Amino acid sequence: MGRDAFPVVFDGHNDVLLRLGGPDGGGPGAFFERGDRGHLDLPRAREGGFGGGFFAVWIPSPREQTPAPGRTPGSLPPALDAAYALRRSMAATAMLFGIEDRSDGKFRVVRTAAELRRCLDEGVMPAVLHFEGADAIDTDLDALHVLYRAGLRSLGLVWGRPNAFAEGVAVHFRRSPDTGPGLTEAGRELVRACNDLRIMIDLSHLNERGFWDVAALTDAPLVASHSNAYALCPSSRNLTDPQLDAIAASDGMVGLNFAVNFLREDAARDASTPLDVMVRQIDHLVERVGIDGVGFGSDFDGVLISQEIGDVSGLPKLLSALGDRGYDDGALRKLAHENWVRVLRKTWGE
Template sequence: MSTKSIIPVFDGHNDVLLRMHLSSQQDEDIAFINGKTDYHIDLPKAKQGGLVGGLCAMFVPSPTSKADDNGDFLPPLQSDALNTTMAMAATLARIEKRSLGALKICLTAADIRNCIAAGSFAAVMHIEGAEAIDPDLDALHILHRAGLRTLGPVWSRPNIFAYGVPFRFPSTPQIGPGLTDIGRALVRTCNELKIMIDLSHMNEQGFWDIARLSDAPLVASHSNVHALTPHSRNLTDDQLDAIKATGGLVGVNFGVLFLRQDGRKDANTPLEMLVRHVDYLVDRVGIDHVALGSDFDGTTIPAAMRNASDLPKLIEALRDSGYNEAELRKLGHENWIKVLARTWGQ
């Protein structure tokens, strides 16, 4: 493969911290640093594929894997969620220390740029589903001081802040109510603290509630196009237009559930389907508002791209679709850095 294929990629979503938290392997931190894992992401795979960093999610699974009669997952208890979130945050902090500069927790856009220049993995601490945060938002302030810079109020389940959109196909995202009073307080406080609010997993009513309330760019870190794949997790054209109007961004999810027209969980999904979603988004909202949000280590991705080391295959597919080098840099990392800089007030 040509060396020009190595475009630096800053990625909008991965779940590697959860995989590490659930793993029974001893000394998981060192395994991640040295690459002795079967994860989509570890440091050697990232280096090989040009993955220069991303939003590292702290997600707390539901207490049961089974949904209720409405297809909704139960949220974890706040105390359990906080303990688990703290454990994942500690994992990221240990990796930063033990990696001797190979991974850095980034608090600013300048931090991300400096990591890319130095060849370090630029990790941004992210919460996916805010069950760890109490109604008074005390934990939000403490987590922000600890390095939290982006937050999704919900995963695909209801909590005290909002109603996460369940996984349904075919379905619109218009399922359930929007923000609660506590949810509105969360959005306002995130704006004050300059924490990016992630709209992926938000149902449509919650999306519009945040759009009316937030003063930051609208960002969906790992979501795709509903017009192409009518999954409840994907974004409608009206939502895409609202994201564009605020100077926001959509990170394209690699999950086959959200790429395929039939909504099947089939890894035998060609990369062209992923490119098709990128093309639609670029046509709809413009090249400056589209990026990548892989969902590595959190979903089934196309078998042609086994893990982060294969990111050059996607870049090559995008190049074959007509994207030039400047556009590939925007899709790969520049758009993410730009929207984070705007959101963080830098």
């Protein structure tokens, strides 16, 4: 089946800004050149039917030698210095706007679901500015309001480290995500402020107590942009069935993370992982959350993915495998992008 037979994909998470900002990343201009490093650039995105997604601002700890989200199991890294976090966050955000400025109208940072939908229809790549961790946000929340004006529409309270608002979940095999304390009082205020501003709160990387604290506070759909099912891969980074049921009850959604160590039942970092493992995860997520509550959250440029996909140009292989499993055209459209548009429209109050 040809690429054109599949719906365009809007993806819940990528780390291309981190790669482009690295020592050999090439800066925003490199996004427009077909490369052989990493997973995502515009030419390969066009080949794979990748229409757009959430572009994450993630800050490596100062002494990390290989800054790669989610790769190293073990204890939590220490909290970041606030000034360092703000400086690095601003540089990554500028990278995103630099891509937009150089795109000749082919790439747009969007702030509404209507604008996102229009971009997908017109072949313009929509990008949602997402912060993967609130490390750069002060407890007075002044930065939150400034960032919202700049275009921030999605916020993960934490990555895999503590901050003033919550604690992330360290990656352990055969350990529950109930790994530490829940939200701080500042974290509760941050959730309320995000609800007021209609910023999407991303529950990926948040530990279980924090998840349930957000669920009790928020009036928005519960969303985990790049997480998988603990029942199939018992990594503390994944979501338990009760968490998935809560997401379903809130009319929220989950984006499938392509990281092989969050997909496999043995959590091995094995690039030979077959597509069927990904399909089984989708099956379980759909069973628990519903066909209207599942999408993709690839984590491109942040994790090791199956060599059967390889990079963003391989997305049609996953869609084909899902079609072979019995997902019809309507279901594939929902998984590919319609569910993300739906949940963002509801979250952003449109």
